[in-house]
Amino acid sequence: MIEEHSVEGSRRIDAEAxxxxxxxxxxxxxxxxxxxGEDFITHPVEVAKICAGLRLGTxxxxxxxxxxxxxxxxxxxxxxxxxxxxxxxxxxxxSQSSPGSPSRAATIARPRTTAR
Numbered sequence: 001m002i003e004e005h006s007v008e009g010s011r012r013i014d015a016e017a018x019x020x021x022x023x024x025x026x027x028x029x030x031x032x033x034x035x036x037g038e039d040f041i042t043h044p045v046e047v048a049k050i051c052a053g054l055r056l057g058t059x060x061x062x063x064x065x066x067x068x069x070x071x072x073x074x075x076x077x078x079x080x081x082x083x084x085x086x087x088x089x090x091x092x093x094x095s096q097s098s099p100g101s102p103s104r105a106a107t108i109a110r111p112r113t114t115a116r
Contacts, residue, residue: 014058021062021084022048028073044068063091 025044032040048064062084069075070093081089 011055011057013052013061017058017084018048018061018065021065021088024075024080024083025065025069028069028075032072040068040072059085059087059091062088066092 022045026041029040029044034040034043044065044067047067048061051060051064066080066084066088070077070080077089077093080092084092
């Protein structure tokens with residue numbers, strides 16, 4: 001994912017923070033599987049790859065990796081905030097969105113549908 005950012009002129013990414021978010025998400029989602037049988041962590045990683053491809057910053061990459069941890073694991077918002085900061089915690093839970101609307105990372109992850 002960090003390699004997605006390695007293009008010249010890209011924003012500098014804090015690899016250590018991104019790796020910590022990845023490790024935290026992996027740890028929290030360790031026993032979870034998707035209906036397809038895949039490890040659950042594949043979804044947050046794919047969302048983070050999309051964000052990296054868009055050359056978004058470290059906080060967004062961390063939020064993408066963590067976006068399901070508070071909702072779907074035993075992790076608390078306080079833990080995420082303490083470990084990764086208020087901005088990442090807010091972005092990862094969608095609390096900056098209006099009620100009922102998905103977080104930015106969740107919106108990026110969802111395929112767009114077209115009206116027929």
